[in-house]
Amino acid sequence: MNLISGIDITTGALNAQKTRLDIVAQNIANTQTTRGPDGRAYQRRVVSFETQLMRQQQAAGQSLQSVKVAQITTDKTPGQRIYDPQHPDAGADGMVQMPNVNLAFEMVDLITASRAYEANLSVVKNARQMAMKTLEIGK
Amino acid sequence: MACPLHYSPCMVDPIFQSPNYQLASKLLDVSVLRQEAIASNIANSETPGYRRIDVAPDFATELRSRINAGDMTAATRLEARLTEDSNARSMRPDGNSVQIDSELLQMNRNMVEHDFLSEVISRNIKQLRLAITGRAG
Secondary structure, three states: OOOOOOOHHHHHHHHHHHHHHHHEEEEHHHHOOOOOOOOOOOOOEEEEHHHHHHHOOOOOOOEEEEEEEEEEEOOOOOOOEEOOOOOOOOOOOEEEOOOOOOOHHHHHHHHHHHHHHHHHHHHHHHHHHHHHHHHOOOO | OOOOOOOOOOOHHHHHHHHHHHHHHOOOOEEEEHHHHHHHHHHHOOOOOOEEEEOOHHHHHOOOOOOHHHHHHHHHHEEEEEEEEEOOOOOOOOOOOOOOHHHHHHHHHHHHHHHHHHHHHHHHHHHHHHHHOOOOO
């Protein structure tokens, strides 16, 4: 039996949320990047989650599921084009292709991810307290 | 558990066989199972289509009816299992039925329950120690 129950489920979730925070950081860092390694403007990355079967219940009950990052995709929506002829990446018409990062979206994502991370951390804390209490039985 | 033959006047076993002790240890297992379910729910609070799971509600009703029937061995033999919570309504377009605030509240409630039950079990063992040594602590 697992002493700190459910810890493997929460580990997956913490990892997934942390990846999401990393991606948000990357998106925010690249809000003004007009030239990436491929020579084009940065396109924001989107993280998608999928459940991961942890273990099947013996008595035909519901199984426990953790979560993991399924894939990191690029958001294909076109970014803004602004007129700035002085910009080194401006086209012949003086327009610059900007990244499609929207700071408001990213901030919302950031807050959601960090709240979810906190919630999972409190699950760990709780599980630990329960385990400690169990160890104190009879003392 | 039957008393081994070589301890003929078996005195220790009745303490561990008292209905309250056995029920408490059963419910302690259930609270650990519920903690796992809540961990799974919170982990998947943002997974589209995930439905929250919980200890099957028929466990409590079945347990109550077995206790009322006075059959303690049958009551302690009851196994809890996890099922999808069919009462949970999904308020979100992605079909996920987890509400993080209610999960956190249930987690806290479950921990208090766990504390209480482990205290009950602890007291049982302390009583035994008191009987053996003649002093508390």
